[in-house]
Ligand code: HEM
């Protein structure tokens with residue numbers, strides 16, 4: 001078995017295991033919010049932290065794994081670096097688990113300054129958490145720099161970013177996957193660097209006791225967090241761009257519009273994160289306006305171009321709706337739907353109402369679960385299927401997809417309804433006057449169970465191919 | 473695919489599983505929620521009530537006003553009666569264990585345990601303090617108040633009691649009420665005092681404010697803004713510049729990577 005194949009199989013396994021564990025942590029939160037199992041209430045926030053950081057990190061590595069496998073069709077990323085990234089990720093996760101399970105660290109997924117220092121958990125738990133993020137960040141930085149290097153080895157920066165399309169030329173051919181990956185990786189360097197700066201400030205304060213500027217820390221934290229989540233999506237989209245034509249039998253090449261929309265992403269995605277600071281009165285007001293405009297500009301063109309491109313590609317094409325394709329198709333659509341929810345929330349006038357209600361988890365779970373997760377799971381299935389060519393029972397596969405979609409959207413609907421009822425996010429137990437929150441949590445649990453069932457069947461279906469492809 | 477899970481038999485299994493889930497996930501929360509709601513309503517009813525400033529008699533016959541206790545630090549008030557065969561003893565003991573575990577008594581708060589049974593006098597409350605093992609604790613006081621005051625305070629702090637004529641015992645709540653400057657800040661209901669909930673209450677009592685923005689003059693690494701003391705004008709600090717470093721460095725690194733690879737790159741023809 002060659003190293004590239006082995007690496008991909010390892011990433012797939014890590015993803016399956018961690019997804020189940022983190023999903024159970026999510027389910028645990030809903031159980032507490034539904035007023036069941038109240039003896040475990042004190043674990044809500046540690047679990048929320050584990051679930052949030054874990055999921056954000058998991059799908060980020062999973063999407064890089066997809067993108068790097070796709071990229072290797074055109075360039076030569078180092079498989080040793082990919083292996084190194086796997087070890088680094090596992091090590092980082094161990095530190096995370098220690099800080100959460102042994103130290104009850106619970107500062108939430110973006111560990112907003114100064115909460116890690118003020119939460120009442122032991123200092124070593126904070127340290128273990130920061131170390132975890134440091135290890136992960138450093139590992140990933142090496143990984144994406146290597147991927148970027150592999151692109152640079154073959155394309156000039158102008159080619160990789162498709163500037164010749166913008167200038168009206170049609171060649172050389174640059175696959176959209178390469179273009180989108182290049183955009184995402186460059187922004188990814190900015191993302192991880194801002195993570196590094198935040199961590200340095202945290203360590204400096206731990207060592208010297210000199211305080212940090214809370215506004216600066218929050219800006220840097222969200223530059224990091226917002227980019228991490230957005231780029232994960234873009235990388236998965238890149239993979240989908242690459243495999244779609246093999247299902248629809250139609251090419252999906254780069255062109256002027258694709259190039260313009262993704263270059264605009266690169267230019268402004270670094271500014272969109274301001275929408276996380278709308279409530280911060282000390283932030284300069286014009287940043288807020290920039291945040292709203294950049295949120296629109298960085299998401300709408302790319303998503304519209306991609307979603308319509310995909311629909312046009314599929315429309316009346318003789319598509320075989322296998323598990324892989326179905327998940328990827330619905331993944332793109334879910335990205336669009338969640339994106340609409342996100343754009344609504346990034347509108348200042350709306351945000352002042354919806355901020356910190358469950359609307360926020362609602363929209364980001366939409367493009368995560370129904371977008372990113374589906375695209376990645378679809379790609380993983382596609383990969384294992386390509387290797388083994390096992391016979392596909394399309395009827396069974398449709399049921400799997402249906403369970404995942406019905407379970408997922410039902411779960412999300414409860415978040416949206418809660419948001420519309422002003423139920424706050426991050427409440428372990430809802431006060432009496434918001435008791436509808438507990439009720440909706442209970443209903444959400446039914447849908448989570450359905451989703452989980454679909455997921456288990458999916459893992460069975462893909463896992464069979466995974467096992468078989470060990471001998472390839 | 474081998475197993476046939478659309479057959480009639482397995483379909484009924486699915487339906488059963490679904491029904492079971494419904495019961496567990498909808499009915500159970502409803503039930504728990506009702507209880508929770510009741511408790512929360514009781515607890516929140518008395519928040520921010522003004523507690524009447526009544527006179528307390530301590531076992532050593534010293535008399536003082538409640539306001540003398542809350543004058544310099546918060547006071548946690550709870551009720552008991554000596555003859556209780558129910559929760560009073562275990563409740564006070566669990567309070568003691570928690571206080572020992574969490575600490576902060578004397579520095580951050582006082583505790584006042586009052587008898588609501590008019591039959592209790594100085595001797596009875598002293599005996600209770602001894603039974604719990606806190607008679608030497610200077611800032612945990614046991615005392616009595618006049619019968620009319622019992623009613624006034626219980627109304628204000630969300631405590632209730634009722635004489636059960638058959639047993640001669642009182643049916644009563646088990647609760648601690650945290651009072652700061654004469655106002656109810658928090659009520660803990662329940663006969664066991666857990667450290668987590670107790671600690672929460674202390675944070676709230678202290679009104680611990682986590683500053684989200686530093687004050688001028690504080691020692692801070694890089695600020696986004698500086699306030700010019702003289703002109704009172706706000707200027708950008710170095711922090712604002714730092715915000716641009718990640719983006720700038722990323723572009724720089726990408727530029728360098730692509731530039732350095734340009735020598736070894738195979739030329740890409742038009743394809
Ligand atoms: C079926 C799967 C999932 C379930 C049941 C679930 C459940 C939850 C719940 C109940 C919360 C807390 C909401 C609140 O604030 O009250 C939450 C938060 C969160 N979830 Fe999920 N989730 C799932 C999947 C995901 C996925 C796939 C991702 C990301 C890729 C994700 C990322 C997050 C993040 C970042 C938070 C915020 C944590 C924080 O506020 O610090 N979740 N989730």
Ligand SMILES: [Cu+2]
Nearest residue numbers: 226272273276
């Ligand atoms: Cu964002």
